[in-house]
Structure formats: C-alpha cells, structure tokens
Amino acid sequence: xxxxxxxxxxxxxxxAPLAGAQVHALRLGKPLRWPxxxxxxxxxxxxxxxxxxxxxxxxxxxARQGLAEGGLLMHLGxxxxxxxxxxxxxxxxxxxxxxxxxxxxxxxxxxxxxxxxVWSASMDDAPAAPLLARLGPEPFDxxxxxxxxxAALRQRRAPIKAVLLAGDAVVGxxxxxxxxxxxxxxxxxxxxxxxxxxxxxxxxxxxxxxTLGRALALGGSTLRDFTDVHGASGAYQAEAAVYGREGxxxxxxxxxxKRRVMSQRSTYFCAACQKR
DNA sequence: AGTTAAACCTGGTTGC
DNA sequence: TGCAACCAGGTTTAAC
Numbered sequence: 001x002x003x004x005x006x007x008x009x010x011x012x013x014x015x016a017p018l019a020g021a022q023v024h025a026l027r028l029g030k031p032l033r034w035p036x037x038x039x040x041x042x043x044x045x046x047x048x049x050x051x052x053x054x055x056x057x058x059x060x061x062x063a064r065q066g067l068a069e070g071g072l073l074m075h076l077g078x079x080x081x082x083x084x085x086x087x088x089x090x091x092x093x094x095x096x097x098x099x100x101x102x103x104x105x106x107x108x109x110x111x112x113x114x115x116x117x118v119w120s121a122s123m124d125d126a127p128a129a130p131l132l133a134r135l136g137p138e139p140f141d142x143x144x145x146x147x148x149x150x151a152a153l154r155q156r157r158a159p160i161k162a163v164l165l166a167g168d169a170v171v172g173x174x175x176x177x178x179x180x181x182x183x184x185x186x187x188x189x190x191x192x193x194x195x196x197x198x199x200x201x202x203x204x205x206x207x208x209x210x211t212l213g214r215a216l217a218l219g220g221s222t223l224r225d226f227t228d229v230h231g232a233s234g235a236y237q238a239e240a241a242v243y244g245r246e247g248x249x250x251x252x253x254x255x256x257x258k259r260r261v262m263s264q265r266s267t268y269f270c271a272a273c274q275k276r
Numbered sequence: 277a278g279t280t281a282a283a284c285c286t287g288g289t290t291g292c
Numbered sequence: 293t294g295c296a297a298c299c300a301g302g303t304t305t306a307a308c
Contacts, residue, residue: 002301002302003301003302006301033284033285033302033303033304056301056302056303075302075303076301076302077284077285077301077302077303078285078300078301078302078303079285079286079287079300079301079302080301094286110285111285111286111287112284112285112286112287112300112302113284113285113286114284114285114301114302114303115302131303131304134303134304156278156279157278157279158278158279158280162279162280165302165303166303167303174301174302175300175301175302176301177301220301221301222301223300223301224287224288224300224301225300225301226301263280264280264281264282265300265302266299266300
C-alpha cells in the first residue's frame with residue numbers, strides 16, 4: 001500500500017480527532033514485523049499528542065499527566081491501513097492492533113503483516129531512532145534544493161529507480177510514484193543516478209513533488225488494500241501514466257509501456273519518452 | 277563500501 | 293475445476 005501520500009492521508013484522518021484523546025486500552029493480534037517492545041504495562045490513562053509523519057512512518061506521542069511517556073512508531077508495510085471507528089466491531093482475522101480511546105478505536109488492518117507498531121521512549125531513542133536515522137530528506141522540505149538533491153544523486157552509482165526506492169536522496173516515493181515521477185521527468189529508470197545532470201535532477205525533484213502532491217490530493221492510490229481512516233479508497237491509480245499499464249499506449253507518445261523487473265520490483269516506463 | 281538478493285506473510289489472479 | 297506459479301503498496305538483514 002502505502003507510500004508517502006497514503007501515509008499522509010492516513011495521518012490527516014487521525015491527527016485532529018485523536019489529539020488529546022485518552023487511551024483506554026491496547027490490543028494486539030497476530031505478530032507484525034516487530035514486537036511492540038518495552039511498552040508500559042497498561043495504556044489506560046495515556047493521552048495522545050500530535051501525530052506526525054516521517055517518511056512512511058507515523059509517530060504517536062503519548063503522555064501521562066502531561067508528562068511525555070513515549071510513543072508508538074507505526075508503519076503500514078505493504079498492505080496495512082488504519083481505521084478510526086466510534087463503534088468498532090469484533091476484530092477480524094487481519095486486525096492486528098487496536099488502540100481503544102475515548103474518541104473511538106484506532107485499528108490496524110494488515111493482511112500481509114509487514115507493518116509494525118513499536119513502542120519507543122521517544123523518537124530519539126531506540127528502536128525508533130535507528131529506523132528514522134536512515135531516512136533521507138522529506139520531499140516537501142524547502143531545504144531540499146535541486147543542488148542538494150543532485151549532490152546526493154552523484155554519490156550513487158545504482159540505477160536511479162533503485163536510488164529513489166532506497167529513499168536516501170529523498171523519502172516518500174515507493175514503487176508506484178517512483179515509476180510515475182521518472183516518467184514525468186523523462187528519465188529512464190535504469191540510468192545511473194550519478195550520471196544525472198543538475199537540470200535533470202531539478203526536473204526529477206519537481207516530478208517527485210508533483211506526483212506525490214497530486215496523489216495526496218486524490219487520497220492516494222488503492223491497488224487492493226489501502227483505504228483512508230473512513231474506509232474510502234484512493235483515486236490516483238486511475239490516472240497513473242505508466243504504473244500497471246504494461247502494453248498500453250504511453251499517454252505522451254503512444255508507444256507501448258514496458259515492464260521490467262528492477263530492484264526486485266516491477267518497473268513501468270516508456271522507452272521512447274524516458275532517456276538514458 | 278556499495279549494490280544487489282533473500283527474507284518476512286497472505287491472498288488474489290493467471291495459466292496449465 | 294484444481295492446483296501451481298506468479299504477483300502485489302516496503303524495508304531490514306544477510307550475502308556478494
């Protein structure tokens with residue numbers, strides 16, 4: 001599921017309703033990617049603070065009597081989605097985390113269980129800190145200039161598609177949006193990152209921002225599992241130019257869209273429009 | 277050091 | 293119809 005737009009859509013759906021909410025209980029289902037860790041014995045009475053996002057992670061700070069106690073670092077993996085419901089039904093076979101609060105139940109549904117909910121004393125302590133430390137700059141951070149993005153790309157000899165997925169030059173683009181951004185920028189996914197000129201890096205950064213921003217406005221993409229916290233699907237996948245469109249005409253030149261496996265992921269591109 | 281496979285897990289779709 | 297093979301939004305970890 002969830003690349004940056006889907007995670008941010010999720011965050012926007014829960015941040016305001018849950019700010020200041022009081023927790024009653026936490027319930028876990030089957031194991032997720034990592035165990036919860038050294039969490040408080042009881043979550044009853046903890047208050048939820050301002051939920052933030054870093055890359056594809058969500059951070060929910062929790063406090064008791066106004067004193068920060070720690071928080072939950074959450075990741076939606078490949079197939080996770082969060083829902084906030086006033087009257088949550090009995091947990092289904094893929095509901096692996098519930099946070100019962102006085103504003104409703106926050107529930108993680110994740111069939112493949114690549115997602116995670118991990119307790120951390122703060123974002124600067126383990127286990128959150130080492131996970132967040134590898135993340136590159138946020139795509140909409142004004143500090144991320146074309147020059148800095150270009151400098152980061154010049155450090156990498158791997159294909160630009162792999163570098164975008166790795167997220168150390170910029171976070172947020174997963175398989176769908178990496179394919180789409182490379183198409184928008186007219187860059188071949190197999191091009192070595194260190195061979196990209198400054199003007200092309202500038203175009204690529206703009207394309208990443210444009211693609212993620214557009215997806216955000218459309219509520220993200222839903223291939224199968226993703227829904228926002230009210231259960232609504234995203235709409236971006238319907239206007240993807242190349243992703244999932246193997247054999248269909250390129251919207252720009254009409255040539256058949258190609259699919260090739262790169263970095264263990266299906267990569268869609270137009271060989272005519274995207275130059276090495 | 278830097279890049280590339282293997283692993284985690286379930287379920288839907290495709291093809292023989 | 294049955295069953296095997298393949299595919300899917302991610303990313304840590306181990307192996308070249």
